[in-house]
Amino acid sequence: MGKILLVIRYEIQTTIRKRSFWIMTFLFPVLIIALSLGSQLLAEKSFADEEEVGLLRSKEAGITGLVDEAGLILHLPPDVPAKLLQTFPNQASAQVALEANELDRYYLIPEDFHQTGEVILVVSDYSPLINLSSNTIFEYIIDANLIGDDALARLMIDPTPNEVLYPQAVDIQAEDDIGVTSFLVPYTTMMLFFMLISMTGNMMLTSVTKEKENRTMEVLLLSLRPRELMAGKLLGLGIVALLQMSIWLGGGLLAQGSGGQVLKSSLAALTPSFILWALAYLTLGYLMYASILGALGALAPTAREGAQFSFLVMLPIIIPLALNTVFVESPHGGLATFLSLFPLSAPTSMVTRLASGAVPAWQPIVGLIGLAGTTSLFISLAARFFRADTLLSSAGLTRQRLLEALRGKLN
Amino acid sequence: MPTVEVSHIHKSFGPTQAVDDVSFRVERGEIFGLLGPNGAGKTTTIRIILDIFKPDSGQVSVLGGSLDETKKNRIGYLPEERGLYKDQKLETVLLYLGTLKGMEMSAANERLGEWLHRFDLYQHRHKKVQELSRGMQQKAQIIATLLHEPDLIIVDEPFLGLDPVNTRLIKEVIEEQRYAGRTIIMSTHQMYQVEALCNRIVLVNHGRTVLYGEVEQIKRDFAGNAVVIEGQGDFSDLPGVLQTRRENSDWHLALQPGNNPQDVFRALATREGIKIERFEIAEPSLDDIFISVVKGDDEVEGVDNG
Numbered sequence: 086m087g088k089i090l091l092v093i094r095y096e097i098q099t100t101i102r103k104r105s106f107w108i109m110t111f112l113f114p115v116l117i118i119a120l121s122l123g124s125q126l127l128a129e130k131s132f133a134d135e136e137e138v139g140l141l142r143s144k145e146a147g148i149t150g151l152v153d154e155a156g157l158i159l160h161l162p163p164d165v166p167a168k169l170l171q172t173f174p175n176q177a178s179a180q181v182a183l184e185a186n187e188l189d190r191y192y193l194i195p196e197d198f199h200q201t202g203e204v205i206l207v208v209s210d211y212s213p214l215i216n217l218s219s220n221t222i223f224e225y226i227i228d229a230n231l232i233g234d235d236a237l238a239r240l241m242i243d244p245t246p247n248e249v250l251y252p253q254a255v256d257i258q259a260e261d262d263i264g265v266t267s268f269l270v271p272y273t274t275m276m277l278f279f280m281l282i283s284m285t286g287n288m289m290l291t292s293v294t295k296e297k298e299n300r301t302m303e304v305l306l307l308s309l310r311p312r313e314l315m316a317g318k319l320l321g322l323g324i325v326a327l328l329q330m331s332i333w334l335g336g337g338l339l340a341q342g343s344g345g346q347v348l349k350s351s352l353a354a355l356t357p358s359f360i361l362w363a364l365a366y367l368t369l370g371y372l373m374y375a376s377i378l379g380a381l382g383a384l385a386p387t388a389r390e391g392a393q394f395s396f397l398v399m400l401p402i403i404i405p406l407a408l409n410t411v412f413v414e415s416p417h418g419g420l421a422t423f424l425s426l427f428p429l430s431a432p433t434s435m436v437t438r439l440a441s442g443a444v445p446a447w448q449p450i451v452g453l454i455g456l457a458g459t460t461s462l463f464i465s466l467a468a469r470f471f472r473a474d475t476l477l478s479s480a481g482l483t484r485q486r487l488l489e490a491l492r493g494k495l496n
Numbered sequence: 497m498p499t500v501e502v503s504h505i506h507k508s509f510g511p512t513q514a515v516d517d518v519s520f521r522v523e524r525g526e527i528f529g530l531l532g533p534n535g536a537g538k539t540t541t542i543r544i545i546l547d548i549f550k551p552d553s554g555q556v557s558v559l560g561g562s563l564d565e566t567k568k569n570r571i572g573y574l575p576e577e578r579g580l581y582k583d584q585k586l587e588t589v590l591l592y593l594g595t596l597k598g599m600e601m602s603a604a605n606e607r608l609g610e611w612l613h614r615f616d617l618y619q620h621r622h623k624k625v626q627e628l629s630r631g632m633q634q635k636a637q638i639i640a641t642l643l644h645e646p647d648l649i650i651v652d653e654p655f656l657g658l659d660p661v662n663t664r665l666i667k668e669v670i671e672e673q674r675y676a677g678r679t680i681i682m683s684t685h686q687m688y689q690v691e692a693l694c695n696r697i698v699l700v701n702h703g704r705t706v707l708y709g710e711v712e713q714i715k716r717d718f719a720g721n722a723v724v725i726e727g728q729g730d731f732s733d734l735p736g737v738l739q740t741r742r743e744n745s746d747w748h749l750a751l752q753p754g755n756n757p758q759d760v761f762r763a764l765a766t767r768e769g770i771k772i773e774r775f776e777i778a779e780p781s782l783d784d785i786f787i788s789v790v791k792g793d794d795e796v797e798g799v800d801n802g
Contacts, residue, residue: 299579304573
C-alpha cells in the first residue's frame with residue numbers, strides 16, 4: 086500500500102504542477118458556459134428575427150389575392166396593412182393576375198368553407214420550403230372575421246406571447262430566461278462531465294504510454310508490481326478528477342450567491358443530493374474509462390498509437406454529447422432514459438438528466454448498480470493488461486494483440 | 497552463500513528461445529561480468545534475475561532465496577534502455593524513484609544532494625530531465641540506481657554515452673561499491689572495462705553459457721590462442737586465424753579454437769613477401785577471447801554475423 090500511495094502522490098503532484106491543468110480547470114467551464122449561452126442567445130435572436138422577418142416579408146412580398154366565395158372576410162384587423170390583400174370577384178380573374186405576375190399567390194375561400202373549413206392557396210412558384218408565415222397572417226385574418234374579435238384572434242395564433250418565468254426553487258425575480266436555462270443546464274452538465282471523464286481518462290493513457298516511451302517502466306517494475314502501478318495511477322488521477330470537479334462545483338456554488346439571473350436559475354440544480362449522485366457517477370465513470378484507457382496504454386507502444394484507439398473507447402460518452410438536444414427537449418424520454426441506464430453512457434447521461442429535473446428514484450440507483458458492476462469488470466480486465474511483458478513490449482497495437490491480451494495469452 | 501545463483505534457466509518468447517540453460521553464481525562483494533553479443537539473451541537473463549520475467553524452467557536465487565518485494569528494495573538496476581521522466585524536474589524524478597525503493601523522503605533528499613554534488617548535477621536539479629545533456633542524464637540514471645544504497649547492483653552498459661572524465665568517475669564509483677561489500681553484475685561490450693573491473697565473467701551466446709569463470713583463469717586458458725607478430729608485410733588472411741588486428745607496428749592474431757601458434761607459424765613460413773622480426777605467443781585480451789568464442793560458437797551454429 087505504501088508504494089501505491091507514492092504513485093498516487095507522484096501522479097497528483099506532477100499533474101497539478103502542469104500549467105495546462107490549471108488553464109483547463111479555470112478556462113474550460115467559462116468557455117462552455119459562454120459557448121452555450123452565446124449559441125442559445127443567438128438562436129433566440131434568430132427566432133425572434135425570423136418572426137419579425139415573417140411579418141415584414143408578408144408586407145414586402147407583394148400583394149396577396151383573395152377570392153372570397155364564402156363572403157367571410159368583412160374586415161381586416163387594424164395591424165394588417167390594407168394593401169396586403171387585393172380582392173378578386175372570382176378565381177378566373179385572380180388566376181389571370183397571378184399569371185401576369187401581378188400576384189405571388191391568392192387564397193380562394195370556397196362557398197362551402199363553413200362546412201369544410203378548407204381554404205385553397207394558389208402560388209405562382211411552388212417550393213417545398215415555401216415560407217408559410219403569410220399563412221399565419223391569413224389565418225389571423227380569417228379568425229378575426231370568424232370570431233369578430235381581433236385581440237382574441239391574435240391570442241389564438243400565439244397563446245403565450247409574453248411568457249414570464251416564476252421559478253419556485255429559489256427566491257428570485259422572474260425573467261424571460263426559461264429557454265436559456267433549460268438549454269444551459271443539461272448542455273453544460275453533459276459537457277463538463279464528458280470533459281472530466283475524458284480528460285482524466287486520457288491522462289491515464291498518456292501516463293502509462295509515457296512511461297513506456299521514456300523507458301521508465303523497466304526501473305519501475307523493479308520497485309512495484311504492475312498492478313500496484315495501475316492502482317496508484319487510477320487513484321491518483323481519480324483524485325485529480327475529483328479536485329477538478331470540486332473546483333467547478335465550488336465555483337458554481339459561489340456563483341449561486343452572486344451570479345446573474347440565468348446563472349442563478351441554472352445553478353439551482355446544484356442540490357446536495359445532485360452533488361452526491363454526481364460524485365458517485367463521476368467516480369465510477371472515471372474508474373471505468375481510465376482503466377480501459379490504462380489498459381490501452383499498457384498495450385500501445387506510444388502515446389500516439391494509443392490515442393488513435395481512445396476515440397473508439399470514448400464513443401459511448403461521445404454519443405450522448407452529440408445527442409444533447411435529446412436531453413434538452415426530452416430529458417425523461419425513452420432515448421435519454423436508455424442512455425442514462427446503459428453503463429457505458431450512464432456517467433454523463435444520468436448526471437445530465439438529474440441536473441435537468443426530477444428522475445424517478447429507482448433509475449439513478451439501477452444505473453449506479455449497473456455502472457459499478459461494469460466498472461469492476463473493466464478494472465479486472467485492465468489488470469490483465471498490466472503485466473511486465475506487455476508493459477515492456479514495443480510491439481504495435483493490433484486487434485490480434487488486443488484479443489490475445491484479453492485472453493491472457495500475450496507474450 | 498552467493499548473492500545471485502542462476503541454475504539452468506530457460507525462457508522462450510513464442511518460437512524464439514531467448515535463454516537456453518544458463519547457469520552461473522555471483523558471489524558477494526565481486527564485480528561479475530555478464531557478457532555476450534547483441535541479442536545473446538543478457539537482458540532477458542537480467543530480467544529473469546529481477547523477477548520481471550518468469551523463467552519457463554530453472555531456478556534463480558537472489559540475496560539468499562526467491563526475490564520478494566523487500567529484496568527488490570535492496571537491488572539497484574541500470575537498464576540498457578535508459579529511462580527517466582523527461583518532462584519532470586531532475587530532483588523530483590530521483591526522489592520519486594528513491595522513495596519507491598523504500599527510502600524515507602528526508603534521507604533520500606540528503607543523500608541525493610551528496611550524489612548531485614559529486615556528479616556536478618546539483619545546479620541542474622531543478623531543470624527538466626529533457627534539458628540535460630545525454631551524459632548528464634546518464635549520470636542521473638546512475639544516481640537513481642545507487643541512491644538507496646542497494647546490496648546488489650545490476651548495471652547494463654554503465655559507460656554508454658560518457659566522456660573519458662565521466663567514464664573514470666563511474667568506474668571509481670563502481671569500485672567503491674565493491675569495496676563497500678556490494679555485489680555488482682555488469683553487462684558491457686567494453687571488454688577493457690571488464691578486464692579492469694571484473695573478477696569473474698559469464699559469456700552468453702544464443703541464449704547459452706559459452707564461457708564462465710575467473711577472468712585471469714580464462715585468459716590463461718586462452719593463452720596460445722593469440723599471437724603477436726612484429727615484422728614487415730601483410731599478416732592478414734592466415735588459415736586458422738579468426739581475426740587480425742593491427743596495433744601500432746604489431747599484428748594481433750586471434751586463433752580459432754583447435755589451432756595453435758605452431759600452425760600459424762608454419763603458415764607464415766610458406767607466405768612470400770613477409771619479414772618476421774618478432775613472433776610471440778600472447779596472453780589474449782578479453783576482446784580476443786570474446787571474438788574467438790563467439791565466432792567459433794557461431795560457426796558451430798552456422799550463424800552469419802555479417
